[in-house]
Amino acid sequence: MLVNGDLHTRLHTSHAPPHFQKLRGKAAIERALDNVDVELSNELVAKVVNRGCLGGEAMVRFFEWAIKRDEIEKRIDVYNVIVKALGRRKYFDLMLEMLSEMRVRGVVLNYETLFIVMNSFVKGKQVARAIKMFLCLDEFGWECDTVALNVVLECLCKRSFLSSASLLVKKMKGKVEFNETTYNILMSGWSRCGNVGEFEKCLEAMVGDGLEPDSCTHSYLIECLGRAGRVNDAVEIFENLEKDGCVADVCVYNAMISTFMQIGDCDGCLRYYERMLSMKCDRNMDTYVRIIYGFLKARRVSDAIDMFDEMVVRGITPATGTVTSFIKLLSSYGPPHAMMMIYKKARKAGCSISLSAYKLLLTRLAKFGKCGMMLDIWDEIQENRYSSDVEVYQLIIIGLCNNGQLENAILVMEECLRKGFCPSRLVCSRLNNKLLTSNKVETAYKLFLKIKVARQSENARKHWRNKGWHF
Template sequence: MSFRSFRFLVRFSKPHHHPHLSTHCSPLSSLRAPPCSPHYHHPHIDERLVLDQISHLFPIPNSKSQNPVSKPLEPPQPDAKPVDAFLLLEDKLRGVFLQKLKGKAAIETALSNVCVDVDVNVLGKVLNNGNLSGESMVTFFNWAVKQPGVPNEVGSYHVIVKALGRRKFFVFMMSVLCDMRKRGIDGDLLMLSIVIDSFVRAGHVSRAIQMFGSLDDLGVRRDTEALNVLLSCLCHRSHVGAANSVLNSMRGKVCFDVGTYNMVAGGWSKIGKVGEVERIMREMEADGVGPDCRTFGFLMESLGRVGRMDEAVEVFCAMREKNCQPDTAAYNAMIFNFVSVGDFEECMKYYNMMLSDNCEPDLDTFVRIITAFLRVRKVADALQMFDEMLRRGVVPSIGTITAFIKRLCSYGPPYAALVIYKKARKSGCVISMEAYKILLMRLSKVGKCGTLLSIWEEMQECGYSSDLEVYEYIICGLCNVGQLENAVLVMEEALGKGFCPSRLVYSKLSNKLLATKKTEMAYKLFLKIKHARSLENARNYWRSNGWHF
């Protein structure tokens, strides 16, 4: 409107040839241009006069003046949340490096602006996940150690060195070790094992052995414990030949103990080299080091791997003659031998002997026996052994529970899997997300809707968030028992969280709705699915072009 008024003023200020207007006094008479002349073709308008007249016509009200037109009061807006409020702490910190900032000062300033309390746990999550480069990882670590929550000690360097070694950033790993030494921090045996295992896992065996020769750079003494760490890493990665060469080269330079020989003997026993294990035992006796129960256990295990069970039994009986009382490791070797050949009677015989000798079975004992029972589908025996394990206070790990549930759900209804799940949860064991998904999948197929929803609720109570697979299992389970309205509600919840179920799951639900004459509900669901798929296709297109919104 102001623009049209300005045009009116300019047009009004031009000279007119109407006689009745020439005698009319106007407040805008000062804007009139002089008459035309041969040397003057365009009227000259003073801009200050124009602005002055506009200000008189359209006055700007000040804060004290009242507006003639009062605007309605707007409702108070809720507190605005930041756009990255849904991200995890580690994702916010890693997102700083996606900005491609120039200079360490700019990166450290951006990291400080994230306003996150960084501790060792957050440090590990940032470095162990994602796809940060080696330089970015070192830059973030140097900033993190300046924060009050991350101590500048060897424990913090364990995290960065392990993360760099896992991704084979050996140049940056060695630079971090040099900076650690410059700051006056000495390494320990755990740091030595991390460095050597990183090289060995990547296939750099010779470099790992060279690292043992330059332990002064880490601040670690070259003694028997350091040698045992090197041999353990080599044998754990099946480089027992290199470990045996190191053992021979260090003879006379470093003192050997029974653990040193056991490291190499254990490596040979894993591949069934009975002759090499016997040779190690002879070298032990020649050096005046007596074999212990673990050494005899390695010998019996190697004999069992090649099927020489009778000789393994003879070695077990000869232990008592050599004043070596069998312990849990020796009994485990015999139990594992009979488990490998499927002789469960002898297996349980040695298990009962172990209990009678006041040897407490460990987690490895129960896991081997239960896994063997489940492999041959002796579910009742497996459940009985699982109860025995919990009764003796042996707490299984999260991976062990997942393996048991996965094995039980591979055949038949998941009743036995639910028994293990409930007993493990009651005893305080941690259940993994994978175990929950396996249970939900099997329950949805057999149509146990009530148990399915209760397991889903318990999963959310444990802090796990539902993903696309979980929603699909719930929808299929509800469809199988005819609870279509609840299935639609679950699908709408999944769509609200940005998950678009597969076409198979949607077709199953839609066909059941149409079969039950619920056409309107099916049509509304179709519109929502159509909109969700369009959004999903857009997201896929963005990500394919590197636009991570």
């Protein structure tokens, strides 16, 4: 690392040190990769292109090298990894070049690939480009059929580009056959924003095409009315379902539960939950998530924990993102006891905990000075093979400072610096001020010198990374 005395001079020289020179030429890069003593696998390739700090061309070059190796299977799902990685980072031209290359190699593109491409465009706010590509899908090896249309509509409606989705439906009218899913996707979008007028237009068009509204359609209608504040109309729709020849299933009950939760009526929500049980309608994870989330928003934490217990007892394991959303909501109020209970119950149920959830726990525990629990969480982060980044170290240091454990805070700071991280100036200043207040001037000065060197090293890394050298 560049931590010696003439660092400043080196930063401003026009040439990089020999051991930081870029490898020039495809052959040189492939030789260097061939010499790496690592067992190559599909999972490793995915990690490199998804989590690495490579640019678009470097990602493609690495993938091209990997796909030639015998260890990597030439399946469409392997190619989808690089397509998704390029799209996520908005390397759209490279993504399209990869699609063309896949066709040349005889790789058959599937609808998952189409979803990845369209979702990348829409997420990157390249809606016009997504629609333009859809209108000439045959050039990329797809058929412009009902399934493809539904894929594009799902991407547009998921990101709330509802006007574009509606215009696309009008444009494709008569060219592509619509089914119930086509209209339901569009109505789900209008439902999320509570636009009853547009929803009714879609419903009329659906009936006009000779398609029967199903339970999903009714659930979207109920949710739409609820979001528009027309709860009484939503209740009326629910009560008249049998007259319309539709049986209330779990989707419809979930819509009613969500409607009452949105207005903060937890008791009304529970009435429909009990009615659901009396009708022997099976609950699903969405049912429990909506109720628990409503309880947490209403700060009825004990009821939320009871419902969480019931969900786990029934063998329903919450998704990682669901647990994170619960912990995030609990981190906004009250002491950390409740969020720790949810966390422990989720772990006991076999749920995978995200690094984001761990950071939320550390933040709250650090604020309340719960050092013992905080260090236990840190151990579990490492047990789950998450690497501690600079943010984790900062939270640990803040928690130890808040609890007056300055010696331990120094040890954590030094470990952080050894790993090549440099905490923010605010965190360093807080620890330094605590040491000075405790009359540990010499310790504070020694730590200051170490942080100064680490800061210089960090600046050097940023400088060389901007020039394309990675170390």
